Amino acid sequence: MFLTILLILKIGLFVYLTRIEYNQILIFLVGSLITLFFFTLIYFSNNSKKQTLAFSFYNIISAIMFVDTLYYHYFNSLPSITLISQMGQVAAVGDSVKELLNPLNILFLADIPFLFVYSSKKKKKIKREGKVYNRKFRIGVPGGIGLVTAIIFLITYSLGYGTALEKQELYTYHFKDFGNIFKSDIVAEGEEDFSIKEISDKNQLPLRGNSSNEEKKHNGIGKDKNLIVIQVEALQNFVVNNYYEGQEITPNINKLIKDQSSIYFDNYYQLVGRGNTSDAEFVSQNSLYPTIKDGSYALYEDNTFHGLPWILRDEGYTSWVFHGYEPEFWNRDKAYPKQGFERFINKEDFNVEKIIGFGLIDEEFFKQSIPYIKEMGEPFYSFMITLTSHTPFNMPEYLHVLNIKEEHKGTMFANYLQSIHYADKAIGEFIEELKKEGFYENTVIALYGDHSALHCTNEENKKIMTEYLGHKYDYQDVMNIPLIVHVPGQDINETISTVGSQLDFLPTMLNIMGLENEKGIMFGIDLLNSTDSLVAQQNYLPTGSYFDNEKQFIMAGDGIYDHSRCQDLKTRKPIELEKAKENYEKTIREINLSNYILENNLIEELVNGSGKIEIKEEMN
Ligand code: GP9
Numbered sequence: 001m002f003l004t005i006l007l008i009l010k011i012g013l014f015v016y017l018t019r020i021e022y023n024q025i026l027i028f029l030v031g032s033l034i035t036l037f038f039f040t041l042i043y044f045s046n047n048s049k050k051q052t053l054a055f056s057f058y059n060i061i062s063a064i065m066f067v068d069t070l071y072y073h074y075f076n077s078l079p080s081i082t083l084i085s086q087m088g089q090v091a092a093v094g095d096s097v098k099e100l101l102n103p104l105n106i107l108f109l110a111d112i113p114f115l116f117v118y119s120s121k122k123k124k125k126i127k128r129e130g131k132v133y134n135r136k137f138r139i140g141v142p143g144g145i146g147l148v149t150a151i152i153f154l155i156t157y158s159l160g161y162g163t164a165l166e167k168q169e170l171y172t173y174h175f176k177d178f179g180n181i182f183k184s185d186i187v188a189e190g191e192e193d194f195s196i197k198e199i200s201d202k203n204q205l206p207l208r209g210n211s212s213n214e215e216k217k218h219n220g221i222g223k224d225k226n227l228i229v230i231q232v233e234a235l236q237n238f239v240v241n242n243y244y245e246g247q248e249i250t251p252n253i254n255k256l257i258k259d260q261s262s263i264y265f266d267n268y269y270q271l272v273g274r275g276n277t278s279d280a281e282f283v284s285q286n287s288l289y290p291t292i293k294d295g296s297y298a299l300y301e302d303n304t305f306h307g308l309p310w311i312l313r314d315e316g317y318t319s320w321v322f323h324g325y326e327p328e329f330w331n332r333d334k335a336y337p338k339q340g341f342e343r344f345i346n347k348e349d350f351n352v353e354k355i356i357g358f359g360l361i362d363e364e365f366f367k368q369s370i371p372y373i374k375e376m377g378e379p380f381y382s383f384m385i386t387l388t389s390h391t392p393f394n395m396p397e398y399l400h401v402l403n404i405k406e407e408h409k410g411t412m413f414a415n416y417l418q419s420i421h422y423a424d425k426a427i428g429e430f431i432e433e434l435k436k437e438g439f440y441e442n443t444v445i446a447l448y449g450d451h452s453a454l455h456c457t458n459e460e461n462k463k464i465m466t467e468y469l470g471h472k473y474d475y476q477d478v479m480n481i482p483l484i485v486h487v488p489g490q491d492i493n494e495t496i497s498t499v500g501s502q503l504d505f506l507p508t509m510l511n512i513m514g515l516e517n518e519k520g521i522m523f524g525i526d527l528l529n530s531t532d533s534l535v536a537q538q539n540y541l542p543t544g545s546y547f548d549n550e551k552q553f554i555m556a557g558d559g560i561y562d563h564s565r566c567q568d569l570k571t572r573k574p575i576e577l578e579k580a581k582e583n584y585e586k587t588i589r590e591i592n593l594s595n596y597i598l599e600n601n602l603i604e605e606l607v608n609g610s611g612k613i614e615i616k617e618e619m620n
Pocket residue numbers: 093275276277278325326329387390
């Protein structure tokens with residue numbers, strides 16, 4: 001009885017911590033009834049070890065709730081079973097996990113040691129007194145509770161609220177998720193609406209159309225030049241061209257933007273799935289959606305791709321990738337060859353005496369990369385992934401260069417500013433080095449952030465960032481990363497505010513480099529020649545959420561469209577939901593199609609096969 005009450009209280013805490021907005025009572029009721037059902041099943045059974053069984057059930061469910069809420073706090077969604085395979089990655093970023101823990105979360109586990117002591121004492125007492133429970137299994141009570149629960153399920157589903165349970169109620173969610181393991185490959189929502197016929201021909205891809213202008217803006221301005229792409233860890237857009245207490249946060253990046261040869265995309269967004277940094281790489285290189293089943297590098301390790309490294313190799317470039325951490329992390333070592341990289345310069349190739357967080361410090365990373373870049377020969381494509389500005393942004397004291405106000409000292413916000421200021425310094429030094437080596441004048445440099453640093457689910461971040469920005473800090477700010485493309489020798493200095501994401505990186509860069517993607521499939525658009533934007537998020541926001549040039553649409557967590565939110569991207573004023581429907585449906589179709597292509601390794605067909613994708617009818 002005691003355990004049942006405690007677990008039902010925890011169900012209440014779970015509903016609170018997963019910020020369920022609608023139908024909380026229903027969700028709490030169903031969770032409580034299922035809990036009651038299992039406990040009565042155990043207590044009314046004739047099992048001699050019922051105390052142990054009940055205690056084990058209690059512990060397992062408490063642990064699941066602990067993991068779920070921890071995950072929810074960060075990702076704004078519940079974890080799936082397949083993500084358990086990612087636990088190794090979590091261990092590596094242990095510091096960041098510590099930062100996620102809050103006292104309420106710990107409540108899920110805090111009572112277990114006490115209960116353990118209590119229960120073993122009780123067991124001993126029972127043994128001493130020689131009590132034997134010799135009750136016959138009685139189905140009446142659990143049966144009754146089971147029946148009531150089943151009726152509630154039936155009513156909920158017939159009223160169309162089934163998805164609300166499936167997406168938010170603890171047991172229903174995990175049962176459904178478990179069932180998904182045995183289901184077919186399409187992972188996104190709304191598959192029943194998915195018509196693939198209309199896009200079954202390669203020429204109709206991407207869904208949002210390809211700019212067919214003869215006179216494409218900035219076409220080929222980087223032709224035959226070397227290319228360096230710098231993916232900066234946790235670089236958000238708000239730090240760019242911005243000051244903190246009169247101090248420039250990223251002076252070197254700002255200098256690159258101000259240069260007479262740069263294009264700055266200030267309405268650019270992250271598009272990562274469960275593979276986080278590695279998905280930022282994957283999406284940018286390939287213009288395909290990330291999967292939210294697992295990291296894309298892990299799930300599609302052996303697929304054929306035809307993204308930026310391959311396309312440049314076809315043009316005679318040497319494509320290498322650089323990162324100052326262990327090669328196995330995010331399955332990079334296995335995935336990179338199929339991505340088209342000929343060599344992966346990693347922790348094993350660098351002198352890693354100077355480490356911050358879990359990898360080589362950025363300054364050393366860039367400095368030690370120069371000899372390798374020289375070794376590549378021209379034309380080269382170097383993809384460089386930085387690391388030092390990784391959460392939780394704990395930098396050694398001597399690298400705390402910015403003066404921080406008393407009230408911000410020790411906050412994640414302040415630590416982030418110090419950390420990104422350091423990354424910017426390292427980038428500045430690298431650019432100077434490129435100038436010295438004579439590469440700068442003949443190399444296109446593209447630089448972007450991989451994903452956010454300061455989550456708005458963290459109350460302290462939200463408060464400080466809202467004060468700092470002067471408006472409510474939400475996902476639009478969180479996911480906004482900068483993209484800067486510097487093309488030497490051009491008289492351009494532009495800011496492009498077309499909405500775009502990492503999905504658009506490849507087509508945009510191909511236009512700049514004067515190349516076409518003859519074999520692959522791209523879901524993105526060239527941001528210099530099209531405004532048909534769609535930033536379809538799946539991670540941190542429920543699938544179906546998107547930003548376009550006018551609006552921010554956030555799909556409801558319970559899967560019910562009418563519970564969604566839509567607001568103007570600039571004024572942040574509400575927009576009628578009806579206006580968001582068309583692009584909502586498009587996001588689902590695009591994600592589904594991208595998943596289908598990945599699951600079936602269809603790019604293989606294009607690269608090595610008939611040159612046309614055959615999409616089978618049974619997909620409907
Ligand atoms: C690890 C680095 C960090 O190699 O890329 O990954 P993240 O934790 O940001 O996804």
